[in-house]
Amino acid sequence: MLDLKFVRENPDAVRAGALKKRLPDRAAAVDKALALDTELRAMMPKLDGMRSDLKNSGKEMGKLTPEQREAFLGKQKEKKAEMQALEEREKQLRAELEQQLGLIPNVPDGDVPDGKDDSENVEVRRIGTVREFGFAPRAHYDIGEAQGWLDFTKASAMAGSRNYILFGDLALLHDAVLRYAVDLLVARGFTPIDPPLLVRDAAMFGTGFFPGGEEQTYRCEKDGLNLIGTSEVPVTSLHGGEMMAEADLPKKYVARSACFRREAGTYGKDTRGLYRVHQFQKVEQVIVDVADKARSIQHHHEIVKNAEDMLQAFDLPYRVVAVCGGDLGVPQAMKYDIETWMPSRNGYGETHSASRFYDYQARRLDLRYRQKDGGKAMYCHTLNNTVAASPRILIPLLENHQQQDGTVSVPKALQAYLGGRAVLGKPVF
RNA sequence: GGAGAGGUGGCAGAGUGGCCGAUUGCGCCGCCUUGCUAAGGCGGUGUACCAGAAAUGGUACCGGGGGUUCGAAUCCCCCCCUCUCCGCCA
Numbered sequence: 116m117l118d119l120k121f122v123r124e125n126p127d128a129v130r131a132g133a134l135k136k137r138l139p140d141r142a143a144a145v146d147k148a149l150a151l152d153t154e155l156r157a158m159m160p161k162l163d164g165m166r167s168d169l170k171n172s173g174k175e176m177g178k179l180t181p182e183q184r185e186a187f188l189g190k191q192k193e194k195k196a197e198m199q200a201l202e203e204r205e206k207q208l209r210a211e212l213e214q215q216l217g218l219i220p221n222v223p224d225g226d227v228p229d230g231k232d233d234s235e236n237v238e239v240r241r242i243g244t245v246r247e248f249g250f251a252p253r254a255h256y257d258i259g260e261a262q263g264w265l266d267f268t269k270a271s272a273m274a275g276s277r278n279y280i281l282f283g284d285l286a287l288l289h290d291a292v293l294r295y296a297v298d299l300l301v302a303r304g305f306t307p308i309d310p311p312l313l314v315r316d317a318a319m320f321g322t323g324f325f326p327g328g329e330e331q332t333y334r335c336e337k338d339g340l341n342l343i344g345t346s347e348v349p350v351t352s353l354h355g356g357e358m359m360a361e362a363d364l365p366k367k368y369v370a371r372s373a374c375f376r377r378e379a380g381t382y383g384k385d386t387r388g389l390y391r392v393h394q395f396q397k398v399e400q401v402i403v404d405v406a407d408k409a410r411s412i413q414h415h416h417e418i419v420k421n422a423e424d425m426l427q428a429f430d431l432p433y434r435v436v437a438v439c440g441g442d443l444g445v446p447q448a449m450k451y452d453i454e455t456w457m458p459s460r461n462g463y464g465e466t467h468s469a470s471r472f473y474d475y476q477a478r479r480l481d482l483r484y485r486q487k488d489g490g491k492a493m494y495c496h497t498l499n500n501t502v503a504a505s506p507r508i509l510i511p512l513l514e515n516h517q518q519q520d521g522t523v524s525v526p527k528a529l530q531a532y533l534g535g536r537a538v539l540g541k542p543v544f
Numbered sequence: 545g546g547a548g549a550g551g552u553g554g555c556a557g558a559g560u561g562g563c564c565g566a567u568u569g570c571g572c573c574g575c576c577u578u579g580c581u582a583a584g585g586c587g588g589u590g591u592a593c594c595a596g597a598a599a600u601g602g603u604a605c606c607g608g609g610g611g612u613u614c615g616a617a618u619c620c621c622c623c624c625c626u627c628u629c630c631g632c633c634a
Contacts, residue, residue, distance in 0.1 A: 119593090159594050163603040170603090173615045174562060191614040315624095358554055358590095485554065488573075492554090492591070 116478040117219055119212075122148060132222035135440035137231060141220050148215035155208045162205060165198045217326065221475040223440050224449040230439025233465075236452065237439065242423065243432030245456050246515060253521070253544075254459035255513040256388040259285060261521055261543040265389075276386075277378060277393045281506065284539040288512065288525075289396070289505045291532035292429075293371055296398035296503035299425055300369035305400060308370040310349035313340040318352040321480035323446025323472075330379045346370035347499045350401040354495075355480035361487040364495070365404035365414070369502065372397060389506040390457075390464065398502040403495050405484065406474055411496045415471045418500035419451050422467045425502060428528035431511045432456040434463050446475050453501075455511040466508055469500035520544055 122129050126145055133142035172191065228237040259265030264285030270278040281289055301307055319325040319332065319341050333342040343349060350370045359366075374397045385391035400421060402414045419435065426433045438450040447470040454463030474494035477483070482495045516524045520542035525533055533539070 156594070159603080163594065166603060169614075188614055195614070360554080485572090490573095 116216060116475060117221065118474075118478070119148075119152065119216060122216070122219065123152060129219060129222055133220050135223050135227070135229060136220050136443050136445070137441040138220055138445070141218055141445065144215045144218040148212055148219060151208050151212040151215060155205065155212065158201060158205065158208075162198070162201045165194065165201070169194050169198065217320070217479070220445040221323075221448050221472060223443055223447075224471075226437065227443060227449050228437050228439045231441040233438075233442045235439045236436040236442060239435045239437050239451065241432075241434040242427065243430070243456070245432050246458075248458075250519040252458045252514060252517060254388065255510045256459075258513050258517055258521055258523065258540075258543075259389075262540045264540070267388075275393075277391060279389055279392055279506065284533075285509065285513075287533060288529070288539060289509060291529050292503050292505050292508055292512070293396055293398055294532055295428075295529060296425060297369055297371055299428075300398070300400055300421060300502055303421065305367040305369040308346075308350055308353075308368050310343075310346050310353075310370050310372055312343050312349075312373055312375075313338070314343055314349055314352070315340060318348050318355075321355055322348045322351050322476050323444070323479065324348065327445055331377050333375045333377055342375040343372065344376045345374050345397060345499075346372040346399045347401060350399065351403070351476055351482075351497050351499065352480055354403060355482050357482065358492060359484040359495070361405060361484050361490075364484055365402055368401045370399050370401065372399070374504075388459070389510055390460075392506065395504055395506060397504040399499060400502055401497070401499045403477075403482065403497050405486075406493045406496050408473065408496075411471050411473060411498060414498050415449070415451070415469060418498060419453070419467075419469045422453055422469070422500055422502055426453070426455060426466075429512060429526045431515055433466070438468075444470070446470075446472055448473050448475065455508070456515060457510050458514040459510070464507075464510065466504060466511070467501040469498070471498045472496070 117129065122145060126149055130142045130145045133139070133145065169191065172187075172194075228235070230236065256265060256267070260267075262283075262285070264282050266280045266282065267278070270280045297307055313335065316325060316339065319328070324332070324344070328344075331344060334340070335342070349372075350368050353368070354366065373394060375394050378391055378393060381391060400418050402418065404410055404414060423433070423435070433453055433455040436452050436454060438447075438452055443450055450468060450470045452465050453467035453469070455466040456462075457464040473496050476497045477494040482497070483492050484495055485492050512526075513523055516526065518524065518538075521544040522538050522540040522542060525537050525539060530537055
């Protein structure tokens with residue numbers, strides 16, 4: 116949610132922002148919102164005056180004699196009837212205004228590249244060297260199935276397509292990565308959280324997933340609850356409705372949770388393997404801090420670095436891209452993706468997504484703090500980034516570290532999480 | 545699932561139809577006093593919106609929505625949440 120005053124004063128920038136995100140419908144919401152705002156503001160002085168009059172004269176009632184009261188009452192009723200029509204219109208306008216305002220996307224920051232979709236994201240840096248295999252490298256699903264680590268057939272039989280079952284060492288590796296990610300962030304001062312997986316609509320709206328993301332979301336209609344697609348939703352909502360003290364900020368959280376995505380509209384895309392699945396585990400970092408743009412940008416770099424450090428510890432080549440306008444979501448002001456090298460795709464595949472929002476989510480969540488020394492109440496700034504999403508991260512781990520015989524070497528950093536083992540699996544090829 | 549109690553400003557906690565945007569305490573801010581890592585005195589201290597250059601004025605908001613009334617934090621209805629007891633259960 117943007118500040119109405121900001122929209123009013125910068126309509127061109129807000130409209131242009133929506134268009135940069137390739138969201139013409141949302142750009143139209145700017146003009147709709149402003150038209151409603153104009154009408155509302157035109158009528159408010161009159162309505163306020165009528166209310167004031169009615170209120171003041173109502174107070175006189177108590178002092179009148181019964182006869183006087185009779186005549187007075189008639190006049191009051193007349194005034195009220197006249198006012199009611201205006202009030203009806205006001206209520207309608209406010210509801211529509213709120214709806215349109217909720218549709219207006221966050222304005223992409225100056226450092227967001229222009230572009231229509233992910234093909235036009237801009238590479239910022241490329242780290243690590245892509246390994247030269249002395250043999251034909253296999254895809255993770257071939258290795259996994261040969262090792263007895265992966266079963267897609269039984270998974271889809273019991274749960275439908277885009278499901279998987281991990282067995283044995285791969286299940287352990289999955290857990291090792293996630294645990295490593297949590298430990299890394301805890302060591303850096305983040306507070307670990309195990310959040311709710313089912314949340315109310317308010318949390319989905321507050322983080323900006325609704326309206327718009329309903330088709331991506333599994334919903335328990337009976338209870339009016341939604342399965343989260345990322346723990347960003349419950350964790351960012353954690354302090355919603357609160358008035359925090361500036362001294363309590365920043366809040367830094369790391370949450371591990373299951374995530375659920377319907378993946379509607381992706382038929383035929385990434386159908387093989389562990390890349391695009393309905394359910395996965397994710398370790399997510401979330402920062403809530405004061406309303407300071409420079410500080411937000413600094414945090415943004417910090418959370419990207421946290422993820423990069425993990426990938427480097429795993430000896431995985433990756434690149435960081437600045438996400439272009441057309442690939443940016445509604446609530447984000449700027450986003451970096453990290454893409455890790457995946458031999459089976461012969462390319463980099465998205466494994467991380469780091470967003471900064473400024474106060475867009477905070478406004479929707481009523482997430483505020485009071486400035487120190489008796490200052491003003493301000494909306495917070497929020498940010499988040501993946502630390503590790505698994506099983507997707509298992510793709511580069513298996514594929515980059517595979518041996519010719521189908522065994523997989525374990526990066527040093529993860530060995531302690533696997534009972535000290537340096538190799539997983541047995542020769543199968 | 546059944547029964548009851550309750551949701552008020554940063555927090556605690558009064559307030560059962562007009563004198564309530566709301567007593568009071570804590571916290572916070574300012575000034576004063578005091579010679580010491582403290583205490584005391586006085587004053588101030590919600591948010592949003594509208595009008596205004598500003599001073600200021602106005603309106604709305606006491607969990608959310610609707611209703612009764614000239615007038616609602618206060619009465620009625622629906623919903624949400626919290627707590628206690630009972631039942632069920634991991």
